[in-house]
Amino acid sequence: MSDEFAQFQEAFFEEAAEHLAIVEEGLLALEQHPQDLELLAKIFRSAHSIKGASGMFGFNAVTQFTHKMETLLDLLRTGEKAVSPPIADLLLKSTDCLKTLIEAVKSGVAVDDEVVQRLTTELATASGAQPPAVPQKQSVAAPTQSDSQERSYLIKWTPPEWLFQRGLDPLQVLKELNGLGDLSSVTLDMTRVPDLAEIDPEKCYLSWELQLLTGKDQKTIESAFEFVREDSKLVIEAQPVASSECQVASQNPQHEIRNQQPETVEGGLKPLGAILVESGVVSPAVLEQALSQQKRVGEILVEQKAVTPHQLEQALNTQRQQEAASHTKKTDTTSIRVDTAKIDKLINLVGELVITQSMLSDLGSRFEIKQLPVLLERVAQLERNTREIQERVMGIRMLPIGTAFSRFPRLVRDLSTKAGKKIQLVLSGEETELDKTVIESIGDPLTHLVRNSADHGLEPPEERLDNNKSEVGTIRLNAFHEGGNICITVEDDGRGLNRDKIVAKAVKQGLIGENEKLSDDQIWPLIFRPGFSTAEKVTDVSGRGVGMDVVKRNIEALGGTVSIKTVTGKGTTFTLKLPLTLAIIEGMTVRVGKETYIVPLLSILESIQPKAGTIKTVVGKGELINVRGTYLPMIRMYEVFVLEPEYTNPMKSILLILETEGERVAVMVDEILGQQQVVIKSMEQNFRKVEGIAGATILGDGTVGFILDVRGLLEIARHNTPVAA
Amino acid sequence: MAAAALETATKELHQQIGLTTDGSQFLTFNLGEELYGVDILRVQEIKGYTAVTKIPNTPSHIKGVLNLRGTIVPIIELRTKFNMQTIDYTAFTVIIVVVVRDKVMGLVVDAVSDVLNIDKKDIQPPPQFGAKVDVSFLNGIGKSNDKLVALLDMDRLLLDDEMQDGTKAPKAA
Numbered sequence: 036m037s038d039e040f041a042q043f044q045e046a047f048f049e050e051a052a053e054h055l056a057i058v059e060e061g062l063l064a065l066e067q068h069p070q071d072l073e074l075l076a077k078i079f080r081s082a083h084s085i086k087g088a089s090g091m092f093g094f095n096a097v098t099q100f101t102h103k104m105e106t107l108l109d110l111l112r113t114g115e116k117a118v119s120p121p122i123a124d125l126l127l128k129s130t131d132c133l134k135t136l137i138e139a140v141k142s143g144v145a146v147d148d149e150v151v152q153r154l155t156t157e158l159a160t161a162s163g164a165q166p167p168a169v170p171q172k173q174s175v176a177a178p179t180q181s182d183s184q185e186r187s188y189l190i191k192w193t194p195p196e197w198l199f200q201r202g203l204d205p206l207q208v209l210k211e212l213n214g215l216g217d218l219s220s221v222t223l224d225m226t227r228v229p230d231l232a233e234i235d236p237e238k239c240y241l242s243w244e245l246q247l248l249t250g251k252d253q254k255t256i257e258s259a260f261e262f263v264r265e266d267s268k269l270v271i272e273a274q275p276v277a278s279s280e281c282q283v284a285s286q287n288p289q290h291e292i293r294n295q296q297p298e299t300v301e302g303g304l305k306p307l308g309a310i311l312v313e314s315g316v317v318s319p320a321v322l323e324q325a326l327s328q329q330k331r332v333g334e335i336l337v338e339q340k341a342v343t344p345h346q347l348e349q350a351l352n353t354q355r356q357q358e359a360a361s362h363t364k365k366t367d368t369t370s371i372r373v374d375t376a377k378i379d380k381l382i383n384l385v386g387e388l389v390i391t392q393s394m395l396s397d398l399g400s401r402f403e404i405k406q407l408p409v410l411l412e413r414v415a416q417l418e419r420n421t422r423e424i425q426e427r428v429m430g431i432r433m434l435p436i437g438t439a440f441s442r443f444p445r446l447v448r449d450l451s452t453k454a455g456k457k458i459q460l461v462l463s464g465e466e467t468e469l470d471k472t473v474i475e476s477i478g479d480p481l482t483h484l485v486r487n488s489a490d491h492g493l494e495p496p497e498e499r500l501d502n503n504k505s506e507v508g509t510i511r512l513n514a515f516h517e518g519g520n521i522c523i524t525v526e527d528d529g530r531g532l533n534r535d536k537i538v539a540k541a542v543k544q545g546l547i548g549e550n551e552k553l554s555d556d557q558i559w560p561l562i563f564r565p566g567f568s569t570a571e572k573v574t575d576v577s578g579r580g581v582g583m584d585v586v587k588r589n590i591e592a593l594g595g596t597v598s599i600k601t602v603t604g605k606g607t608t609f610t611l612k613l614p615l616t617l618a619i620i621e622g623m624t625v626r627v628g629k630e631t632y633i634v635p636l637l638s639i640l641e642s643i644q645p646k647a648g649t650i651k652t653v654v655g656k657g658e659l660i661n662v663r664g665t666y667l668p669m670i671r672m673y674e675v676f677v678l679e680p681e682y683t684n685p686m687k688s689i690l691l692i693l694e695t696e697g698e699r700v701a702v703m704v705d706e707i708l709g710q711q712q713v714v715i716k717s718m719e720q721n722f723r724k725v726e727g728i729a730g731a732t733i734l735g736d737g738t739v740g741f742i743l744d745v746r747g748l749l750e751i752a753r754h755n756t757p758v759a760a
Numbered sequence: 761m762a763a764a765a766l767e768t769a770t771k772e773l774h775q776q777i778g779l780t781t782d783g784s785q786f787l788t789f790n791l792g793e794e795l796y797g798v799d800i801l802r803v804q805e806i807k808g809y810t811a812v813t814k815i816p817n818t819p820s821h822i823k824g825v826l827n828l829r830g831t832i833v834p835i836i837e838l839r840t841k842f843n844m845q846t847i848d849y850t851a852f853t854v855i856i857v858v859v860v861r862d863k864v865m866g867l868v869v870d871a872v873s874d875v876l877n878i879d880k881k882d883i884q885p886p887p888q889f890g891a892k893v894d895v896s897f898l899n900g901i902g903k904s905n906d907k908l909v910a911l912l913d914m915d916r917l918l919l920d921d922e923m924q925d926g927t928k929a930p931k932a933a
Contacts, residue, residue, distance in 0.1 A: 425830060630814065676816030721863045722825065722834040725815055731825060731832045739813040739825045739832055751817070 044141075047088050049370065051137050054081040056441065059130050062123055063444050069118035079108045085133070090211065094140045097133065099214060100151060103158040104129050110162055124452075125161055127445070129154050185216070185250045187274040193242035195266030200237050203263055209245070211259040216249025242268075371471055373431050381427050388420040422737065429714050432472075436514045436523070437465030439474045443485055443512060450489040457496055457507040458489055464514035469521060473613060476593055477523065480586040484525040484609050485510060487583070492529035492607050502604065504528070516620060516637055520595075520612045528606040532599070537561055559599040563587040620715060622742060624708040624734070625691065627672050628679045631734055632704075633713055633742045640692040640699065642707060645685050660685075660701045662692060669701045670752045675727065681705040695745040702748065711735075715742060727751050786876050786902065788909055789856060789869040791838055792847075796869075797876065797902060797909040802858045806872055809853040826866060828857065835866040836918065860918045876909065878902040883911065 061078035065071065082105050089097035104126065110116040132154050139146040190212070194205055212218050222244040229240065247256065253271055260269055395413050398406065440462050451458040493499075493508035500506055511526040534555065541547045541561050561567060565584040590597050595613035622633035649661040650669065659666040669690065673680035682688040682705055690701040713732040716739075718725055729744035786797035787806075812824030812835045821840035826833050835855060839846050852871035857864060886898040897917040902909040 429830075678816070716830070716832045718825075718832060721832060721865060722815075726817060728816070731813075733827045733830065737827055738811065739827050741813070741815075 044092060045370075047092055048137065048141050049372075050088060051085050053372075054085050055130060055134055055137070057081040058085075059127065059445055060441070062127050062130065063448060065118055066120070066123045066448075069123075072112065075108065075112045075118075079105065079112055082108055085137075089137075091207065093207065093210060094137075095210060095214070096146070096151070097136050097140060100129070100133055100136055100155060102214075103155050103162070104133070107158050107162045116161075116163070122161055125154070125157055127449075129158060185248060187219075188245075188247045188249065188253070188256060189270075189272045189274050190245040190247060190256070191242070191268070191270040192245065192260070193268035194239050194263050196238045196240070197266070198239040198263060205239070205241065205243070205263075208259055208263060209243075212245065212247055212256070215251050215255060215259065216247055218245060218247050220244075220246035371431070371434075377427065377431055381424065381431075384420060384424045384427060388417070388424060391417045391420050418737065419735075422733070422735075426714055426733075432470055433468040434471050434474055435465055436467045436469050436474060436521075437462075439478050439481065440465055440512055440514075442478070442482070446482065446485060447489060447510060450486065454490060455495065456489070456493055458493060459507050459509045461509060461511045462513075463511070467514040467516065467521065469514075469613075473521075473593060476589060477611065477613070480589045480611065481512070481523065481525065483583070483586045484611075485512070488525060488527035488529065488607065488609075492527035492531075494530050498530075516635065517612075523611040523613070524608055525611075526606065526608040531603040531605055531607050532559060532562070532601040533603070534558055540567065559601065562599075563597070620713060620742070621710070622713045622732075623691075623710050624740065625689075625704040626681075626706045626708055627676070627704050628681060630676075630678055631708065631738075631740045632672075633732060633740050634691060634693070634702075635729070635742065635745070636710065638693045638695055638745045640694050642689055642691045643701075644688075645690055647686055650685055660690060662701070665699075667692065667699050667701045669703060670748065671703045672748070673703075675748055675751050693745045695749060698749070700745075700749060702745075713740075713742065784878065786878055786909065786911060787856065788873040788876055789854075790871045790873055791842070791844060791869060795873060795907055795909050796838075797878070797911045798856065798858060798867075798914060799911075800875060802860065802914050804857045804859050804864065807855050807857065807866075809849055809855055809868060823868060826855070828864070828866075831864060833857065833864050833866050835868060837868045839868075839870075841917075858914060858918070860914045863918075865918055876902075876904045876907075878904055878909065878911075 058078050058081045061074050061081070065074050065078070068074065082101055086098055086101040086105055089095075089101065107116075107122070107126065111118055111122070116122070132151055136146055136151065138144065192208075194203075198205065209218065209221065224242045224244065225240070227240040227242065228234070234240075249256070253273065256271055257264075257269070260267060391413060395410075395417065398410060398413065402410070443462070444460055447458050447460040450456075488510050489508075493510070494502070494504075496506045499508065509528050511524070513522075513524045513526070515522055537558055538547070538553075541558075541564075542549050544564075544567070546561060546564060546567075547553060563583050563586070567583065587597050590611055590613070593613055595611055598610045598612070599607065600610070601607040621636040623636055623639055625632050625634055643662065645660055651659050651661070651666070653659060658669040658671075660669045669685070671680075671683075671685075672678070673683075680688070685703055688703050688705055689707055690703055691707075692699060692701050715730040716732055718728065718731050725741075727744055727747040727750075729742045729747070731739050731741055734740040785800040787800050787803050788795050788797045790796075807828075810826065812826050814824040815822060815834075821837050823835040823837045826835050837846070838844075847870070849868075850870075853868065854872055855866040855868055856872065857866050859865075882903045883900045884903075885900055886895050887901065889895060897913050899911040899913040902911050
């Protein structure tokens with residue numbers, strides 16, 4: 036496969052993933068609003084795009100499956116069928132299956148044919164069509180089931196000479212025809228191919244004669260030629276049914292197709308069953324019955340009581356994980372989707388850069404020393420341009436965390452049906468921007484936490500009602516910036532952690548002594564130990580004791596922390612704190628003396644210029660300012676950071692009213708310079724954490740400015756008060 | 761033997777052209793009259809002195825931080841670090857940017873001098889002054905012609921307490 040082709044494929048996979056997301060999202064929304072035709076149309080379009088694109092690449096398994104989905108969707112769209120929970124469920128399952136199919140093509144993992152076929156049948160049934168000859172496990176069905184409407188067509192097709200120039204592939208057409216029915220004979224006519232010396236490799240000299248046995252009408256067949264119709268010589272003749280018993284031509288493209296299409300059996304090696312049926316030794320019914328008794332190793336082992344279903348499931352999971360793990364490298368995409376607005380801005384900036392550059396070279400070609408000020412000005416402009424471009428490019432890596440949250444509505448929906456609980460998911464703070472790599476790595480830990488909340492945290496509806504709670508449990512996902520960190524909370528209003536159970540389990544596992552007295556804060560982190568689960572029964576969702584330790588490890592690998600707050604009977608909150616290295620924040624630039632600091636905008640409530648008499652002191656030193664009747668402690672920033680301020684008189688300076696963890700303080704600065712988005716740079720990378728400073732950033736003039744950690748500032752101020760006094 | 765002769769010849773040639781096989785190269789710089797050396801492999805670049813941003817509540821020898829093409833790099837003034845008298849910066853004042861265990865840092869020195877090859881045999885262990893003079897950050901004393909070069913141990917010099925631990929920084933008064 037050429038690199039170029041691989042590149043297109045890559046694009047297909049990305050696009051498919053995007054369309055799948057739309058389909059899934061749409062289906063979830065559809066459950067709430069079954070009448071929304073717009074929504075249906077959107078889902079349909081996405082499914083159709085997947086079908087079209089996969090056909091172009093020859094991923095037949097994907098194309099055919101999507102086609103089945105599309106048929107059902109079309110019926111829903113035209114109103115012939117109503118959206119019902121079973122149908123929505125089926126479509127969601129099919130979306131998953133489609134995802135696996137695409138994944139399979141991408142990484143080469145084997146697909147569970149059984150699931151695909153079962154869903155194909157279900158889809159067909161739901162579409163009201165006669166279930167097509169879908170064979171069980173091994174295909175035994177007769178090559179073609181006699182369908183009264185099936186006809187044989189003779190198709191003569193001479194594609195236009197420009198076919199290859201437009202990047203079209205005749206094989207695609209043949210494959211599509213094959214999808215319509217049984218392409219029983221393909222004869223290639225090469226008579227028009229000139230001598231080698233005269234061949235123009237970009238021209239198509241071939242023509243075909245095809246025999247197609249299908250239940251579809253002529254119009255459908257013609258549609259297969261849609262893209263190549265122009266300038267094609269195409270003759271489609273309907274023939275009597277009898278001609279269907281024709282031989283398989285040697286150029287039959289099915290050899291290729293068969294690999295991805297378990298349904299096509301004729302030709303090649305026949306399964307034993309098929310031979311037996313054909314030779315009349317057994318009837319199809321007998322064979323089918325025999326095959327239905329055929330079992331997988333796991334099932335047999337379970338029957339023989341060698342393993343329990345749980346053990347089996349676990350083993351299967353391990354197998355799947357290993358399979359997935361062995362392919363993760365391959366499937367890792369390193370590309371990024373960026374908001375077009377960001378790119379437009381970047382293009383504008385590059386344009387400006389080019390202009391500045393040409394102005395400079397113009398100046399340089401006929402430079403005189405008296406033009407020095409002009410030169411300096413333009414160089415400064417160049418510097419500004421470059422810096423801004425640099426910042427914007429870094430900003431491209433920033434994505435709203437919503438992309439990581441988007442998978443949860445579906446997850447929670449599935450979990451709630453599976454566990455028979457009513458769960459409501461509330462998302463907030465989706466617009467919080469985070470570095471792409473961080474977003475990617477928090478997906479799995481978050482999934483674990485949400486699953487945990489749904490499975491263990493929330494009680495079944497009856498239990499909730501008994502405890503005077505609403506029947507519907509709530510899981511809240513929230514993201515926000517705080518004190519130089521990004522916090523993500525997963526909160527449920529379930530039963531909370533059970534202290535006694537955890538202690539009992541920990542004692543059993545020898546993690547703590549039987550009579551040890553431990554505080555809650557020492558107890559809760561025990562659940563992050565590997566192999567620790569207090570769930571009474573292991574479900575396929577969670578409870579096997581893997582997970583929480585992985586959550587902790589993953590978050591710590593990112594330099595973050597996980598903390599737990601829980602109230603028995605009221606619920607549990609997991610808080611992930613991640614360092615916001617690389618994250619962008621909106622900040623207010625302020626000046627103290629000669630230094631510039633950035634105060635996170637989120638922590639600023641207001642800024643005021645104090646009036647005479649509003650500042651009072653207690654015990655001679657502690658200063659308080661009266662802000663509309665409330666006295667707030669006042670911190671002189673220059674004192675905390677040992678700077679030389681312009682003003683030591685609060686009446687001349689500005690007071691920022693900041694809030695941190697519910698506490699309000701007034702911080703005194705010389706001047707407010709403005710508001711800007713800043714990219715946070717790590718201080719720890721080359722230095723260490725500095726108290727009162729959340730990070731650094733590059734200011735407009737290229738120098739370094741510090742981002743204030745309000746909490747830290749408060750701490751220093753409190754430490755210092757006795758010393759300073 | 762031919763091989764041995766060849767080896768000697770190569771060595772001589774290397775010495776002539778300034779390459780050395782045993783011993784290593786040092787970037788030397790001045791602090792007043794004294795000459796110091798750092799392992800050249802630790803040096804990332806040398807740049808002219810530009811204004812830095814002071815970090816609040818840090819020891820005085822940490823001048824501040826600098827924006828080095830988008831990374832925040834702490835700058836250490838060696839004169840202050842060695843308790844020498846500070847002088848005004850001149851056109852010769854430079855920042856030597858070094859990499860110490862994946863951390864990038866800058867050292868403010870009076871002037872860069874030369875790149876010297878110092879043979880292993882010309883390096884003697886650091887002298888002992890007892891409690892009077894702290895020389896724990898020296899790797900040894902190198903001799904090159906008639907010059908004395910104090911070879912710095914970057915790990916010990918730059919990764920000591922104040923770089924690692926925020927709590928030891930003196931509190932503001």
